[in-house]
Amino acid sequence: MSRHPTVKWAQRSDKVYITVELPDAEDVKVKLEPHGKFFFSATSGPSKTPYEVDIDLFESVDVNESKASVSSRCICYMVKKAESKWWNRLIKQEGKTPVYLKVDWDKWVDEDEDKGGADDMDFGDFDFNSLNMGDTDGIGDEEGDSDMEEETTAESKVAEKIEEEENAEKDKEAASEIF
Secondary structure, rough: EEOOOEEEEEEOOEEEEEEEEEEOEEEEEEEEEEOOOOOOOEEEOOOEEEEEEEEEEEOOOOEEEEEEEEEOOEEEEEEEOOOOOOOOOOOOOOOOOOOOEOOOOOOOOOHHHHHHOOOHHHOOOHHHHOOOOOOOOOOOOOOHHHHHHHHHHHHHHHHHHHHHHHHHHHHHHHHHOOO
């Protein structure tokens, strides 16, 4: 009887990432069919224990644009969806998800985050200066930040003055030792 390896998944609007976690897998067989049938089998361990996954994906896929990668720790499959749209779940089967099937939170992106990249993020009128995150030199150098700028300038001038005085004293001591 075959065991089920842990299978993690994540999606984008146009693809699904399926990762089969099976270290030192041998005799790996992966089959993907256009109507969404995903089959995986391999053996692992010193006793060559057989592992198998046979699932019906939620919708049809583009087999020609899908890619697999086998490494010593896992088998990664990037499955191209036939239609670019978000799936409600990975498999057609409704109800309780099989225990070996888990969400891959490292690759997961929410549907609303997928439409715009990190460069397109809109923070509206949020004032990051109100977070009081410590040293913010060079951030938000606008007219409204003049109080902050004056404090920073005054502090840096005091620090410069102290450093100059310390250097002058060191120079005097060094000069008196020479003469």
